[in-house]
Amino acid sequence: MRRFFVILKKELKEMVTWQTLVPILLIMVIYSFLGRTINQEQKKQAAPQPITVVDLDRSQTSEMLSSILTKANFKVTTVTEGTIDDIVRRVVSEKGSAVLVIPQGFETGIQAQRPQKVQTYTIMRNFSMMGIQGTFRMDAALSAMNEYIGDMYITSRAPELDPAIVRHAVTSQSFITVGTTSAEGDPQEIVGLVMQQTMIIPIVLFLVIIMAAQMIAASIASEKENKTLETLLSTPVARGALVTAKMMASGIVALVSAAAYMVGMKSYMGSLIGSSTGASATAVQAIQKLGLVLDLRGYILLGLSVFAGIMVALSIAVILGAFAEDLKSVQILIMPLMMVVLLPYLITMFIDINTASPVLKWLIYAIPFSHPFLAAQFIFAHNFTMVIGGIIYEFALFFVLAAVAARIFSTDRILTMKLNTARRGSSLGGWTLQREGISFRIRRKQG
Template structure:
């Protein structure tokens, strides 16, 4: 055990070097920086913004439009006696994004039940999403005005008590059924909720496996390249300890990186969404989600964790074998690259396809790839498909055992020194 600890410490020291930490820190700082900027922009977008209302009608209804915009958190600059060009020029000079022009005869036209045109002039200064936000809000305000005006007309001119019912005589009530559970909720909201709860799992997995695979392959290849492996193999430490120390060190280092990256990524996402990701469940649907059983209990988390852990171990064992083929660090890049595709395939497929109802060929392909199972585990756990998850875990455990035996064989024989991958030539 003492020798194992010494080896583990040495491996960690080799992996967690300054050269490796600097890009990691820079990556996180960039994430935090962008997240911060996005957060500030989102906050800025929420601040009251100036808007010009060019009122050519000077009527009560025109004033009501201006008042609605004020209620929607706009600072309204109300003009009645300038031209459209002057209003636009004023907006340009004062960094105002939108001019709303109410035509002459607006109120009269509405009274005669004629559709009236309200023109909006949006001054585009950039093509970011935030840039178009003001126009979007103005449109929503005008739509609300539409509803308000039409409701008022129906009430006063046709004595309709409930204009909303007249305009929308068919009402929909959405029920979603999962297994034998049912709740009154839009299925899209359910999908959105599940996505929000599981979005980080594939990203976490991708980062951990990418790093772990690279690192373990590099540790083996660099021992070969730096000619330290022979010395190490001739010492009285068991080959199992050697393999285990490399795997554990790569696992620890990659987990550390994943945690650091996740922290940065979460900050970035919070900045982008304004924390909306974490608020999905608080939008009045909590009860419905609960009724549908859309929450993971301790057993679910254990199963999900096991699936993730086995994926990482499988990636480590596979990379250890691949690393044994590499003669130097440069060659590990090419050798480990196929692993990335093995992660990308299930990631993309599970995002767009329902694997449970896919064709047998696609299903078999996805199930054979060991890294598919954590992607499939979380939706299956939400759906209560425990058998599928357990079978996946069993398959992963079996595959990992086989790979460990192969890795052990390579390290306990002279294969670790003699194995080479020579494209187009036989190895010796």
């Protein structure tokens, strides 16, 4: 056990270097900076946007429309004189964002029940996501104007009718049912709230798995390249302890790195979903009633599933690392693992596992990394059998893979098995893997 900790300490020292720390810190800072910038931009967007209303009609209706724009979060400046071109030029020079022109005869036309046309000028200064948001708000302003005029028609023709009844004769009271429990709430809002609780998990998992796998495979490859592995294998350290110490060190460093990433990512993601975080009291009550909040049991199950997924990835990476001859080949070897992790992440994001075809469903279940991605969904759906089944499957696979990894380290395969990225001529006890134009050659090294 003492020797295990000696190796673990050495592995951590080897892995935690400025070369590994600087990119992590840099990404953390960049994400935090991005998050803050986006947040500030959103606050700017949330503030009333200036709009210049060119009221050429100067009527009661046109004045009313201006007040509707104020309600739609515009800061209205009304202009009643001048040519449109001059006004638009002036607004551009004064850094305004929109101009609305209400033509002469607008009120008369409305009263005669003839469709009227207003002109809108949206001043574009940049074409970023934030920059074009103002155009969408202009649509909302026009809808509000139409609703007001529609109400006006209804009231004038049928004073006894409530315009709200005409427009919305049928309304709904929405309930969401999970299992046998129902609660009142907007399904979209509920789904949004549930997703917010777990949306960070796949990103963390993906980062941890890829980082840990790369670290351990690189650690083994580097030991092989520098021939320090041969020295280690001839010392009294048990081979199992050697493998476990490497796995644990990679896991620790990957988890710490992921935590650091998350600090930055939280700020970034928070800014992206910032506008939708203001959940209604009904929705909050509904998710609590429906059990759609992760409780201690949920967190334990989710944690176990994620942990088991990481262990599976680490054991696969040990096996892949055993094939690596140098650090360059590690990248090529880890790529298929990245694909295997990415696949369930994407599939579970776009496909409903419950309605997927049996073949696809079992294919997804067969990939061990699907289970941590699916665990949260199953926990919220109270399908604990699937969660526990997934965890058992992940651990079973880990033990098999860890046994294979330990076997590789306890035999001379750790030194003799190699993967070359270049094809060689004759083979002596070797074989070649070919797939999609990439040729790998695995051979036994000759002494």
